[in-house]
Amino acid sequence: MSESAAIVARNLSRQVEDTEGMLTILDGVDFAIPKGQTAAITGSSGSGKSTLLGLLAGLDMPSSGSVHMLGHDLSVLDEDSRARLRAAHVGFVFQSFQLLPHLTALENVMLPLELAGKPARDPARRMLSRVGLDARLHHYPRTLSGGEQQRVSIARAFVMQPSLLFADEPTGSLDVATGKAVIDLMFALHSEHGATLMLVTHDPGLASRCERQIELVAGRLVRDSGADGVQASG
Ligand SMILES: Nc1ncnc2c1ncn2[C@@H]1O[C@H](COP(=O)(O)OP(=O)(O)OP(=O)(O)O)[C@@H](O)[C@H]1O
Numbered sequence: 001m002s003e004s005a006a007i008v009a010r011n012l013s014r015q016v017e018d019t020e021g022m023l024t025i026l027d028g029v030d031f032a033i034p035k036g037q038t039a040a041i042t043g044s045s046g047s048g049k050s051t052l053l054g055l056l057a058g059l060d061m062p063s064s065g066s067v068h069m070l071g072h073d074l075s076v077l078d079e080d081s082r083a084r085l086r087a088a089h090v091g092f093v094f095q096s097f098q099l100l101p102h103l104t105a106l107e108n109v110m111l112p113l114e115l116a117g118k119p120a121r122d123p124a125r126r127m128l129s130r131v132g133l134d135a136r137l138h139h140y141p142r143t144l145s146g147g148e149q150q151r152v153s154i155a156r157a158f159v160m161q162p163s164l165l166f167a168d169e170p171t172g173s174l175d176v177a178t179g180k181a182v183i184d185l186m187f188a189l190h191s192e193h194g195a196t197l198m199l200v201t202h203d204p205g206l207a208s209r210c211e212r213q214i215e216l217v218a219g220r221l222v223r224d225s226g227a228d229g230v231q232a233s234g
């Protein structure tokens, strides 16, 4: 089954130590996302959505349970191997953008291409143009608005045409029209390249545009529209 699955989460839990003791942020989350599916992760603030997305993308490691990405068990890979897998397959739009402050918009988007030894300048310009930032190529992040930084972050995630695209509130800082343009771009990447999309969103309209809806409450999966159709384990 892992052959056809983009991501499989099995009994995924994450705990952190805080001043009061152990805090459970995610608790026994199980699901499988088939390749090419579009999935929305919803839930109120603090329910564990960003934590879950980071685990699914291999950016963080669970306290227990496992994530399989394209058939690879992330828990048996070392950090270098996980980084290679991410570089080859994953685009990630962070809720907090995570742009490099000493690089311009264009240089931020060129970076993943350069690291992969690919031509960078023209594809990066084209992607920034698709998110409406032709006039901001040489701006540094601190001189960009929140919505502009978000679009640079989206362009950086898309420019490698990743097969797995994770986006944490990708339209959270955008006005309605720009948000719609960015969402259309994500779904275009999905249909042009068969990319698997996993989106965290508070927007019911965006969630319902996805084939799959997964809802968290206090770190537990309480609703999975695909639970009957897809085996999470086996
Ligand atoms: N490293 C950490 N140490 C302590 N608590 C943490 C840590 N990371 C996350 N948390 C807590 O875990 C809970 C879930 O955080 P997370 O960022 O995943 O929520 P979220 O669903 O993405 O929320 P939002 O919609 O506000 O972005 C929050 O209560 C948060 O304070």
Ligand SMILES: [Mg+2]
Binding pocket: 049, 050, 051, 095, 168
């Ligand atoms: Mg979050």
